[in-house]
Amino acid sequence: MHSLIDFFSFSDPNVRYVVVGNVLLSASAAMVGAFILLQKKALVGDAVSHAVLPGICAAFLFSGSKNTAFMLVGAFITGWLALVAIDYITAKSKIKKDAAIGLVLSVFFGVGMVMMTYIQQSGNAAQSGLDHFIFGKAATLIGSDLIIFSILAAVLLVVVGLFFKAFTLVAFDRPYAQALGYPVRKLDLLLTSLTVLAVVTGITAVGVVLMAAMLITPAAAARYWTDNIRRMVGIAVAFGMFAGLAGAYISYTAPSMPTGPWMVVVSSAIAFFSFFFAPRKGIVPKLYTQRRNQRIIAEENTLKIFYHLGERTGHFNGMRHFNELTGAREVDKPLLEATLKRLVAQKLLISQGDQWGLTDGGWRKATRVVRLHRLWELYLTSYMNIAADHVHDDAETIEHILTPELERELEAQLGYPDKDPHDTEIPKI
Amino acid sequence: MIIHAQQPIVEVHDLTVSYARKPVLWGVDFTLPSGCIAGIVGPNGAGKSTLLKTIMGLIPPSSGYIKLFDRPVDEVRSRVSYVPQRESVDWDFPVSVLDVVLMGRYGKVGLLRNTGARDQAIARDCLDKVGMAAFAKRQISQLSGGQQQRVFLARALAQESDIYFMDEPFAGVDAATEQAIIGLLREMASAGKTIIVVHHDLQSARTYFDWIILLNMRLVAAGPTDQAFTDETIQQAYGGRLNLLSQVGDVMEKRAFPSREN
Numbered sequence: 193m194h195s196l197i198d199f200f201s202f203s204d205p206n207v208r209y210v211v212v213g214n215v216l217l218s219a220s221a222a223m224v225g226a227f228i229l230l231q232k233k234a235l236v237g238d239a240v241s242h243a244v245l246p247g248i249c250a251a252f253l254f255s256g257s258k259n260t261a262f263m264l265v266g267a268f269i270t271g272w273l274a275l276v277a278i279d280y281i282t283a284k285s286k287i288k289k290d291a292a293i294g295l296v297l298s299v300f301f302g303v304g305m306v307m308m309t310y311i312q313q314s315g316n317a318a319q320s321g322l323d324h325f326i327f328g329k330a331a332t333l334i335g336s337d338l339i340i341f342s343i344l345a346a347v348l349l350v351v352v353g354l355f356f357k358a359f360t361l362v363a364f365d366r367p368y369a370q371a372l373g374y375p376v377r378k379l380d381l382l383l384t385s386l387t388v389l390a391v392v393t394g395i396t397a398v399g400v401v402l403m404a405a406m407l408i409t410p411a412a413a414a415r416y417w418t419d420n421i422r423r424m425v426g427i428a429v430a431f432g433m434f435a436g437l438a439g440a441y442i443s444y445t446a447p448s449m450p451t452g453p454w455m456v457v458v459s460s461a462i463a464f465f466s467f468f469f470a471p472r473k474g475i476v477p478k479l480y481t482q483r484r485n486q487r488i489i490a491e492e493n494t495l496k497i498f499y500h501l502g503e504r505t506g507h508f509n510g511m512r513h514f515n516e517l518t519g520a521r522e523v524d525k526p527l528l529e530a531t532l533k534r535l536v537a538q539k540l541l542i543s544q545g546d547q548w549g550l551t552d553g554g555w556r557k558a559t560r561v562v563r564l565h566r567l568w569e570l571y572l573t574s575y576m577n578i579a580a581d582h583v584h585d586d587a588e589t590i591e592h593i594l595t596p597e598l599e600r601e602l603e604a605q606l607g608y609p610d611k612d613p614h615d616t617e618i619p620k621i
Numbered sequence: 622m623i624i625h626a627q628q629p630i631v632e633v634h635d636l637t638v639s640y641a642r643k644p645v646l647w648g649v650d651f652t653l654p655s656g657c658i659a660g661i662v663g664p665n666g667a668g669k670s671t672l673l674k675t676i677m678g679l680i681p682p683s684s685g686y687i688k689l690f691d692r693p694v695d696e697v698r699s700r701v702s703y704v705p706q707r708e709s710v711d712w713d714f715p716v717s718v719l720d721v722v723l724m725g726r727y728g729k730v731g732l733l734r735n736t737g738a739r740d741q742a743i744a745r746d747c748l749d750k751v752g753m754a755a756f757a758k759r760q761i762s763q764l765s766g767g768q769q770q771r772v773f774l775a776r777a778l779a780q781e782s783d784i785y786f787m788d789e790p791f792a793g794v795d796a797a798t799e800q801a802i803i804g805l806l807r808e809m810a811s812a813g814k815t816i817i818v819v820h821h822d823l824q825s826a827r828t829y830f831d832w833i834i835l836l837n838m839r840l841v842a843a844g845p846t847d848q849a850f851t852d853e854t855i856q857q858a859y860g861g862r863l864n865l866l867s868q869v870g871d872v873m874e875k876r877a878f879p880s881r882e883n
Contacts, residue, residue: 230714354733361724365710371677371703372728372780373695419760421715 195445207444209338210397210451214436216341217393218406218455220348222432224390225407226414226425227352227383230363234412235290236275236384238404239297241391243274245304245400248325249311257318260337263325264344264392267400271388274300328399328452329443337396344393348386359383360421398439398452405456406432413463416470435459489592490531495540495558496565497521498550499619508555511547559619565591566612566619567602573613574606580613622854624844626654630784630815631676636685637881638668638675643874644683644838645671647866651834651843653817655783658810660820660830662850664859667837669819670706673786676817677703683880689784699728702777704787707769712761718772719757722748725779740779747778752801767798774802784815791820803829823855838866 202208228237244267251266252258274296281292308326311319321329352359361369362379370376387407394403414427439455468475497520502508517532518525532548535541540554550558565587572583594602603609612618629652638646646668653659661669674680676687678694689697702725725747726740736744748754751771756764764772770790777785791799806816806829820826826833826846833850835842835858842854873880 357727357735358732360716361727364714364716364721365705365724367674367677367679367705367709368703368724368776369727370679371698371701371705372724373698374727374732415715419715419762420717421720424715 196441199441199444205335207440209335210440210444211437213338213341214397214440214451214455215433216345216436217390217397218410218432218436218459219429220345220352221390221394221403221406222410222414222428223352223425224348224383224386225409225432226411226421226428227359227363228387229408229411229415230360230421231383234408235293236278237387237391237407239274239278239293239300240271240387241400241403241407242297242304243300244268244271244388244391244395245301245326246270246307247304248395248400249304249307249322252311252319252322253307256316258322260340260396263395264340267392267395268388270300270304271391272385275384275388324399325395326399326401327450328394328397328402329450341393341396344389348389348393351382351386355379355382356422356425394452398455399450402452402456406435406459409456409459409463410435413459413466416466416473431459431462435462485592487531487534490527491535491538491540492557492561492592493521493523494528494531494535495550495554496561497523498541498548498554499558499562502550508550511544511549514546514548517548556621559621561591563619563621564594564599566616567599567606567609568594569612569614570606570609570618571602583613622842622844622849622851623651623840624848626652628655629653630655630690631817632688632691633672633676634686634688636672636675636687637683638671638680639683639873639880640671641874642877642880643870644880645870646675646836647839648685649836649840650685651840653815653832655815656810656813657832658806658816658818658830659832659834660818660826660846661834661836662820662823662826662830662858663836663841665821667858669821669836670788672834672836673703673788673817673819677701677786699780700783702780702782702785704773704777704785704790706788707766707773707792712764712769714761716761717757718748718753718759718761718764719744721761721772722775722779725776728780743781744775744779747775748772750778750805751775767794770794770798770802774805782814785809785817787816787818789819789821791818791822791825799825823859826850 198204199207202211225237228234247266247268247270248263249266250270251262254266255262277296278289278292281287281295282289287295308323311322358369358374358379361372361374362376366376390407391400391403394406398406410428410431411424413431414424417427418424435455435458438458439451442454443449443451466474469477471477494517497517498512499508501512501516501520514529517523518528532541532543535554536543540551540557542549542551568587568590569580569583572578572586573580578586609618631653633649633651636646636649637644649672661672663669671680675682676694687694689701694701719741722744723736723740726736726744730736730740745754745757748757751774753768753771753775756768761769761772774787774790777787790802794802806818810816818830820829827850830846833842833844833846834840835849835854837858841858842849872878
């Protein structure tokens, strides 16, 4: 608890640097990442983040120090080269895009690792800590770095903001953007540069390897929560910022913990949560809807049993024994029992031991379902030319989903009929 | 049978288009008058969509040129609308119907400025014209095929252009939508707009279009429908590829040969 207060009081300047740096870089990465995701270029982000490693090593070899500005320039150059290489290979050879990305990613990263190993064994004292660029160490962020990252992040946010409309258009309908006279190739180039820039801002804190996740994961998670692109980008930025903050906090309380992997773990957790629990699109809400539909079907079918027994015997309000119900329709007995109990709870049925009967509300609901069933059967025979002995199964499903509006329209189109195709009465309520 | 227009608004001059050096359109040369509804008709693989994309400058021609209003297309883009094939985009994209129609205004407002209230009003008006006003806020993944086509049409209308190029606007739409669209096109044509439609149904082509471009890798016929769209020209266009033409194209692809000497 102490650490929480210490951390969020931001009294330690180092904490301030780390938090501000992390939040800025994850916000800008998430923003750019949203457009990479929508342009279906997620793998490209992965390739770039691996391809900046040789640039960092080359910058170190060239300058002999871990000067952040040099590192950024080096990273930017090789990140960019990787994208040019992917485009060139795709355009000029038979190799398809996915293979080209895989190729470029591993070759660039391999070269980077070779250079890194060479530097580490060269005995250069300045090299210690260079390996942090692979997995990141936010604790190494210092004041001067922060200024650079803040500027980069601000540039990213402003540029993406300015070109929001254009990026959206290109992502949605590229040929149309071209037809409108938009400089599509230049916009591609710009988004590519922004991608490299976003990866580069994260190399100190998150490390090159995991920056790809900070680009794509927040955006992928955000897509589950909205169908509006502006909101999606906003949510992605919020998720990214939260992951950045959480990563900084965890590595503050446990200094041996690397920041980057924790940021990725947090943002992946957000993505998993979205995948399972986001309203409408998540797995759990979908399962819940299915289950609810199953229950509605079971309940309405049970009420129908009572109605059909009523029709057969001429009285609807008597009590029925459990065996009488199972004899009238083929049902799973435990399911029927559970459904009967739910219907009692809904006050559509009353029960006395093993006897069950319709309430007024239950009778109305049962009548309506039977009515919809027969109306639909009639609709199928008279409008869709389906034989009368083929319509029952269709109607079994449709009876559960027809709304009162559709019911009225159905009735009007059929001319307020009295009999269904089997010459049975269509009940009125 | 190639009849040229008196004062052409669209001029396609000796156009050859190749994919990976293999020509898919050979020496296509025709003109269109203003205020007509023209149909580009031909069998599958005839190069109809390719012709449209080349006119819009989306595919560079191997040789020949295109002029709209007697000028290169890049100079007159604000006066030209394009309706791509419906299947060419991802309909699960997180935008609303109104957002898509507003894209039609993007050319007018420019690269950096945002659309304003006037653009909104125009977009809503265009949605109304295609009978989709009630769907403005709907997410696009919830639309049926016919509704998607109407949205694309509204987007093109929002550009307020003089020429409209439409790639298969009747593909996969219901009969009601088809009638609604053709009615709208006729209205536009009588207001002086020129409309060029890629179409593959021979039956309806005769009644829908007053100018026909009959295509099968080369231009078979072009002109007013009653003169250019005869049993003879249709037979020429649909009677199979010119086998020799395809073979020469294959050889050019194999030997990476340019379609013009220089």
